[in-house]
Amino acid sequence: QVQLVESGGGLVQAGGSLRLSCAASGHVFSIYAMGWFRQAPGKEREFVAVNRWRGGSLYYADSVKGRFTISTDNAKHTVNLQMNSLKPDDTAVYYCAADLRNWGTGTGESDNDYWGQGTQVTVSS
Numbered sequence: 001q002v003q004l005v006e007s008g009g010g011l012v013q014a015g016g017s018l019r020l021s022c023a024a025s026g027h028v029f030s031i032y033a034m035g036w037f038r039q040a041p042g043k044e045r046e047f048v049a050v051n052r053w054r055g056g057s058l059y060y061a062d063s064v065k066g067r068f069t070i071s072t073d074n075a076k077h078t079v080n081l082q083m084n085s086l087k088p089d090d091t092a093v094y095y096c097a098a099d100l101r102n103w104g105t106g107t108g109e110s111d112n113d114y115w116g117q118g119t120q121v122t123v124s125s
Helices: none
Strands: 002-007 010-013 018-026 033-039 046-052 058-060 068-073 078-083 092-099 119-124
Touching (some): 018 033, 018 092, 018 119, 033 068, 033 078, 046 092
Parallel strands (some): 010 119
Antiparallel strands (some): 018 078, 033 046, 033 092, 046 058, 068 078, 092 119
């Protein structure tokens, strides 16, 4: 079992920045990758970014490349998402996810085994 707790969401104006964090607890040494997904109102949940701890590979959705940066504090079992140059289209509930099976890249929902409760990010125009 792995528990994921997100923090750092909020309201920001377009062009601003936010930093999300996700702390993992439980069987953390079973985690191969941690990442972020988001779900906007009326839309399906979509991939944002993933950091594969074993191997160091990073993947980003095209819509956030150059603006978002994912990083990991392995000692604290925490993954962060630095979001810069935010746009109203980035408004969504952001979910942290953990992959314990290592069957894929972590960019698909089915690649992940555990999810956080979500944190709201709202970008005003």
